[in-house]
Amino acid sequence: AQRVTQPEKLLSVFKGAPVELKCNYSYSGSPELFWYVQYSRQRLQLLLRHISRESIKGFTADLNKGETSFHLKKPFAQEEDSAMYYCALVSGGYQKVTFGTGTKLQVIP
Amino acid sequence: NAGVTQTPKFQVLKTGQSMTLQCAQDMNHNSMYWYRQDPGMGLRLIYYSASEGTTDKGEVPNGYNVSRLNKREFSLRLESAAPSQTSVYFCASSESRVTRAGELFFGEGSRLTVL
Numbered sequence: 604a605q606r607v608t609q610p611e612k613l614l615s616v617f618k619g620a621p622v623e624l625k626c627n628y629s630y631s632g633s634p635e636l637f638w639y640v641q642y643s644r645q646r647l648q649l650l651l652r653h654i655s656r657e658s659i660k661g662f663t664a665d666l667n668k669g670e671t672s673f674h675l676k677k678p679f680a681q682e683e684d685s686a687m688y689y690c691a692l693v694s695g696g697y698q699k700v701t702f703g704t705g706t707k708l709q710v711i712p
Numbered sequence: 713n714a715g716v717t718q719t720p721k722f723q724v725l726k727t728g729q730s731m732t733l734q735c736a737q738d739m740n741h742n743s744m745y746w747y748r749q750d751p752g753m754g755l756r757l758i759y760y761s762a763s764e765g766t767t768d769k770g771e772v773p774n775g776y777n778v779s780r781l782n783k784r785e786f787s788l789r790l791e792s793a794a795p796s797q798t799s800v801y802f803c804a805s806s807e808s809r810v811t812r813a814g815e816l817f818f819g820e821g822s823r824l825t826v827l
Contacts, residue, residue: 609754612752635813635814637814637815639816646818646819646820646821647755647802647804647816647818648818649815649816652814652815689754689755691814692814693813693814698743698760698762698808698813699757699760699768699770700745700757700760700804700806700814700816701757701771702747702754702755702756702757703754704752704753704754705754705755
């Protein structure tokens with residue numbers, strides 16, 4: 604069965620410091636991985652997907668199949684990055700989406 | 713364009729009562745989902761429907777039933793509510809095309825308290 608692990612419940616960084624939110628996965632097939640973000644009082648929304656290989660709001664994530672990881676990175680944290688971040692994996696014929704437990708990012712001014 | 717709409721936004725139930733959470737989407741999406749969000753547990757999939765007429769169990773289906781009424785609507789029913797079902801429930805939808813798989817659009821959530 605597929606599993607997504609986010610080891611950190613809370614990550615606190617100072618403004619301007621680098622950010623790395625960790626995500627590891629377990630899946631026997633070819634993974635499709637995503638990062639979702641939930642800002643305060645807003646809906647959960649897609650941040651980026653690995654297949655796009657794009658940078659959104661300065662965030663990037665690289666799929667490392669050898670380490671089964673998909674860590675989210677940003678070189679310089681901003682206060683507006685404070686939010687709940689979820690890593691997700693799609694399986695089940697590309698219809699079943701499994702989320703990790705989430706990491707709360709707190710950017711300290 | 714409302715996207716995904718959930719009702720009610722808040723509900724308090726007594727143990728043993730039943731209720732249905734309603735979800736509707738106006739994006740012509742084939743796939744719809746119900747998740748529950750609990751502190752420290754993240755988002756856990758209850759049921760999903762890959763297309764109209766089909767439903768499948770997720771990680772935590774016990775105590776819940778679902779109905780895909782039509783392409784737009786996907787309801788979640790608690791037949792006999794228990795305190796362990798106190799949670800925030802999210803409905804989501806997505807296209808079924810492989811290229812868009814995993815791109816979910818979420819509702820605002822429904823906060824349910826079972827006393």
